[in-house]
Amino acid sequence: MAASKVIVVGAGIAGLSLARSLVKQGFAVELFDQGPIPNPLSSSFDEHRITRHTYGSLDGYTRLMPDAFRAYDALWQDLGKRHYLPTGIAYVRRQADDWYATTARDLDAFGIEHRLLTEGEVAARLPMVRPGGIHSVVEVGGAGLLFPQRILADLVAWLREAGVVLHEHSAVEAIDLEHGRVVVAGKTHAADVVLVAAGAWVTRLLPEVAPAVTPSRQTVLYLDPPDDLRSAWAEAPILIEEGAHLSYTLPPRGGTGLKIGDHHFSRRGHPDEDRTPSSEDIAPVEAAAAAAFAGFERYRILEAKTCFYTVSDDESFFVQPLGRTGWVVSACSGHGFKLAPLIAQGVAEAISGKRDPAKIAEWAAGKDPR
Template identity: 50%
Template sequence: MSNSRGKIIVVGAGIAGLSTAWALTRRGYTVEVFEQGPIPNPRASSYDEHRITRHAYGTLEGYAYLMPRAFRLYEQLFQDIGARHFSPGSVFYFLRNDVDWYEPVSRSLTALGKGYRDIPLAEVPDRFPMIETRSLARCVETDEGGMLFPIRILTDLTVWLGNQGVTFHADARVSEVDPEAGTLVANGETHRADRIVIAAGAWVNKLTPEVAGAVVPSRQAVMYLSPPAEYVEAWKVAPVLIDLGTESGTYTLPPRMGTRLKVGDHVFTRSGDADGDRIATDADVARLNKAARLAYRDFERYQVLERKICFYTVTRDASEEFQVKPWGAKTWVVSACSGHGFKLGPLIGDGVAAAIAGEMSDEDAVRLTAGRMGLEEARALG
């Protein structure tokens, strides 16, 4: 591009990397994307049938305040790619223990003007016949959430970026990054740029020591299921369901728009190697099976269609703050922690691009992506 503002290399073609490439391209930068596998990469944690998006964030109130902007940026992205890969709807929470969730959610949703309400427990069996009501203490419905469809988003975003002149390097494994010189080595060849953004997901610690003290890879199990016949109709119209309990914590996405019923585990393993396989073993799904049996009636009668492993980076201190920061003179490191990365992908990418473009200070970009901004600061971003 003759009118380019400079050349940026992005390492990683998951939602964080592609969103950053999108935000940089919109600002007039020449962008190259390096990915160790195909683009999109089926091994990437971003590559999934559907993911939850919502405004309720529990004790992570700073991220709740960012969600209106995250939704708006997704709408901009959808407009660019020409498809709205989003199914809006309510998100229901089933509380079974004294978990620290309701008070901060009530406070943040009230401040945001987002609707929520208690559902009488007596209504649960009729509305959700698949729910196990024993030990159920509270049911809360929150508005303006829903499901994103990652495979479709990543595919269409890749096409759009290519059409805008982005250069892709598929099957290009990066082995070395010099954060001061702005160079990297991929497949034995050196490449140079004005800036480098490392958005390598669970592989981040293999490329930089910058966040190694803060994050660790986490091997996480999910299962795709076919429900018993008597629950099929209920699942067809079900919203996103999240079970919150010390033993029963799960998140569940219903089958929608060609996807399968999916249930996942809230508890982070903080173990495993991102270079490992993506096939879940009996040991991987042991806790998930136990938790799902506490959340859903007759769970032993659900047919397992696939057991899958994905890898996240999660914080060692359980804070779940995203680790996004400059490294050296010419590099940014992006580590979106704890599985929240997809719903916030465009927001994180836009924040990093804004810092590179000089629209936001590095310090503010770090605070933004870590969810440390208050409501008024978040609103001021537009």
């Protein structure tokens, strides 16, 4: 018999996207979050997130990304708004390698524009980039900023309208994925299918996924640039620094702030711990900013923000059926926002019998996109 009722645990981008895809497949959906919906402490709650076609060595994701963009297009249709700003992305490479040749082949296959910037173009358009030791700067299209807080708010409104029951401040205390039950405030709720999309809290509910999925404490800095660079930043693409320090910088566009994070997974901490950033949290991001920006000492740090996401060894999105009725869905390693609506669609199709559930884990991990 086909399942008719689904419980989703967690109202980040993964849980909300799952709820939407399941409603579209005709399921009755109840969603529980331990905090408000959306929850400011979730990984998903921030001003901006990067989406892009280029995935370097993770070429399975390069093949998934056109579908991921299409999944967001379908979301904009439902929401009646497009919370996406195409900005392009510039890769600043400080070592000689064959990255551009490999990436260019992938991008050509998908018709995405790309080109090497000349020294003059870098100086004129990207004066914020530290000039020393640059091997190449490659600008790539098909990339831009997603605006999560706006997406989450509109998705929540859409779900309410579609009849999804949203339980705020309702922490799931215990879970039985064999029999489709969750316990909230001592009361048992039952469903045909239970989906766990609990973000960095997932290992507390399901310790058995701990070897594959690790919570990681990450820090980002919001910055105020010097006055003479303000207009360049207002037009800047996303910047990815690929030198001794790996960092990503989101420009202050579409009403957001200037933000930098380093692409280094701390693999420590728990999302319930104190989030006040320590000097140990901030120092590596400052070092990454000093390596990426010309004259970083002239920037003012407006806010250091500590957040958590899950990390997997190969940076893949983790999706796994568990027990007779359960699924765990964890958007891993800083790639989760851009992929969540697509993965949700695949999982909902598997639950409704339209796709083979046995193949979903590999597909979501970017290993078999067919």
